[in-house]
Amino acid sequence: MIEIKDLHKSYQIGKNSLHVLKGINFSVKEGELVSIMGSSGSGKSTLLNILGILDEADSGSYNLDGVPIKNLNERIAANYRNKFLGFIFQSFNLINYKSALDNVALPLYYQGISRGERTDRAMSYLEKVGLADWASHKPNELSGGQKQRVAIARALASQPKVLLADELTGALDTKTSYEIMDLIQQINDEGKTILVVTHEEDIAQMTKRIVHLKDGVIINDEKVEQVRAIENV
Amino acid sequence: MFSLERWQEIFETISKNKLRTFLTGVSVASGIFILIILLGVSVGMQNGIEKQFQNDASNIINIYPGYTTLEYKGLNPKRRIQFTNEDYELALGDKEEVVHKSSDFQIWSRLISYKKEFGSYRIQGVMPDFQYLENASIIEGRFINQLDLDHLEKHIIIGNRVKKDLFKDNSPLGEYISLSGLNFKVVGVYTDPGGDREEARVYIPLTTAQVVFGAGINIRSMGFTLPKVDDYDEALAESNKFTAKIERQLKAKLLVNPLDTSGIFISNNIENTKEIYQLISAMKIFFWFVGIATLLAGIIGVSNIMLIIVKERTKEIGIRKALGAKPMSIVAMVLHESVFVTAFSGLIGLILALALLEFVGPMVELDFLINPSVNFNIAMTTVVILIVAGAVAGFFPAWRGAKIKPIDALRDE
Ligand SMILES: Nc1ncnc2c1ncn2[C@@H]1O[C@H](COP(=O)(O)OP(=O)(O)O)[C@@H](O)[C@H]1O
Ligand SMILES: [Mg+2]
Numbered sequence: 159m160i161e162i163k164d165l166h167k168s169y170q171i172g173k174n175s176l177h178v179l180k181g182i183n184f185s186v187k188e189g190e191l192v193s194i195m196g197s198s199g200s201g202k203s204t205l206l207n208i209l210g211i212l213d214e215a216d217s218g219s220y221n222l223d224g225v226p227i228k229n230l231n232e233r234i235a236a237n238y239r240n241k242f243l244g245f246i247f248q249s250f251n252l253i254n255y256k257s258a259l260d261n262v263a264l265p266l267y268y269q270g271i272s273r274g275e276r277t278d279r280a281m282s283y284l285e286k287v288g289l290a291d292w293a294s295h296k297p298n299e300l301s302g303g304q305k306q307r308v309a310i311a312r313a314l315a316s317q318p319k320v321l322l323a324d325e326l327t328g329a330l331d332t333k334t335s336y337e338i339m340d341l342i343q344q345i346n347d348e349g350k351t352i353l354v355v356t357h358e359e360d361i362a363q364m365t366k367r368i369v370h371l372k373d374g375v376i377i378n379d380e381k382v383e384q385v386r387a388i389e390n391v
Numbered sequence: 392m393f394s395l396e397r398w399q400e401i402f403e404t405i406s407k408n409k410l411r412t413f414l415t416g417v418s419v420a421s422g423i424f425i426l427i428i429l430l431g432v433s434v435g436m437q438n439g440i441e442k443q444f445q446n447d448a449s450n451i452i453n454i455y456p457g458y459t460t461l462e463y464k465g466l467n468p469k470r471r472i473q474f475t476n477e478d479y480e481l482a483l484g485d486k487e488e489v490v491h492k493s494s495d496f497q498i499w500s501r502l503i504s505y506k507k508e509f510g511s512y513r514i515q516g517v518m519p520d521f522q523y524l525e526n527a528s529i530i531e532g533r534f535i536n537q538l539d540l541d542h543l544e545k546h547i548i549i550g551n552r553v554k555k556d557l558f559k560d561n562s563p564l565g566e567y568i569s570l571s572g573l574n575f576k577v578v579g580v581y582t583d584p585g586g587d588r589e590e591a592r593v594y595i596p597l598t599t600a601q602v603v604f605g606a607g608i609n610i611r612s613m614g615f616t617l618p619k620v621d622d623y624d625e626a627l628a629e630s631n632k633f634t635a636k637i638e639r640q641l642k643a644k645l646l647v648n649p650l651d652t653s654g655i656f657i658s659n660n661i662e663n664t665k666e667i668y669q670l671i672s673a674m675k676i677f678f679w680f681v682g683i684a685t686l687l688a689g690i691i692g693v694s695n696i697m698l699i700i701v702k703e704r705t706k707e708i709g710i711r712k713a714l715g716a717k718p719m720s721i722v723a724m725v726l727h728e729s730v731f732v733t734a735f736s737g738l739i740g741l742i743l744a745l746a747l748l749e750f751v752g753p754m755v756e757l758d759f760l761i762n763p764s765v766n767f768n769i770a771m772t773t774v775v776i777l778i779v780a781g782a783v784a785g786f787f788p789a790w791r792g793a794k795i796k797p798i799d800a801l802r803d804e
Contacts, residue, residue: 207798212797233719237717239714239715245714251706251709255404255407255408264711265714265715273396
């Protein structure tokens, strides 16, 4: 599903160049639930943004579901993001003037799906994350956990190939974090490929594979015995 | 491009961002309101200034008789020319462009008395338009009218000097004064910027004067004014053409040698009006400048609002892009929404301003501000220019917004 080879990325800060990713090689197969671990500043988000076509690597190759991701123009990048990828952010990034339902329906708008169908589909994903009763509420009327559920429903709505989550539990308390991880595990159980960036060991343990990043290189990449979140709630 | 889906998306955005929409709307509406009012006021000022200078600017042509100096068709030189009603009719005959017209007959000095007061004044028999040929303005009552002429009324309009001499501080209107043994009823008092000398005259109907003074159909002189033309050179050419024609016609009828320069005198004040023409055109340029400057300020204001809106929506744009919005759809969304809001509130501002000018404008009658109003087409054009300018100016921030990388827009502070 994801294939990256010798990925490099530097940030230019004034005259200095900050080499963040120093040759990353890694691949993810369909149906995997992978966590990318590392201390703050180790380059996790940078890697995830490149995988999410929100940013571009300086060198190296990246194949997403067999499609080479290289020198894409904005239109095509937008199209790939819409078709292939679903994003979940630490700060939710919901549009605050839209209801939960309309937020979930938004990616479908960009797929050119009609209004009626958008609403139906969005509603079914809200049901899936357990928020059918909250469909008409605005984000500021929801708790952090509920916001993240709306964001997950939105990420799923466009039926992407891969879900990318950056510190998705970073703004949540432990109990809520585990409830969210339980939902992530359920979605993975249905076969969705999911990448989770985290710096929390317990969250990483709830995935099936941990990729450890340090100083811009992968220092460890191992399959783990998945801890079911539901048992810790 | 303008699909129903997008209209729905935009209406949703507008209705769910009531405050932002309201603030944008109010600033655009008030901007356009102020712009239209300013345009109206500048029209009002032009009206006022033009009125102030109207008399000085009008092209007055006076025609006087003289003595011939050249022999012509067997007639000796040094012959005195006398105009009559017929000459006046001839001169006026085919000149449709004439605005004001009058012939006159005058007696240089006659005794006029009221009760025990008396004095000698110049008597002029004139027509209604004479008021405009002279710079006389009525301060009480009225000037000679057509009925006075038709019925040979013994009505008289006296100068302010005459009034002071004969009536002191009392109102002369309706009083009878004695002139050549006849009683004339005072119907008006005039003042003249020429001062005492020019105000020491009285006006009576030309027809009455011709009878009272036994003049028959004789007249002394005639005067005409031509319409105001915006451009001085054009006015000069028109005026010269006009006088040349009259001169030719009168000389032919009165048998004056075409080369004789003193049989008939034509005085034309057009050259004196040159400075006023220049003043008025300078004024026009000034108001153009004011108009354009206000429009520019409006454009900058609207663009600024657009800029702020796009800036405020950076994060939303980032989210939309992460969800698959293409750059053009972001640009279109921002523009579509802002043009809609601008156009709608712009029209409201326009309607309010037009209503105000329509109802209040005609009541305004100050020295330098008369009937402020705007041409509807100019007003509409202004609004359209503002909307287009707003869209064009909004395009750049929208474009920049669309170009922002989603990660930059979404970065948590
Ligand atoms: N846009 C940027 N410009 C400059 N430096 C950046 C930028 N984004 C990230 N960095 C730097 O790159 C390093 C890695 O950042 P990041 O990938 O966000 O780390 P993590 O997500 O693991 O905490 C950090 O030192 C960060 O300061
Ligand atoms: Mg990070």
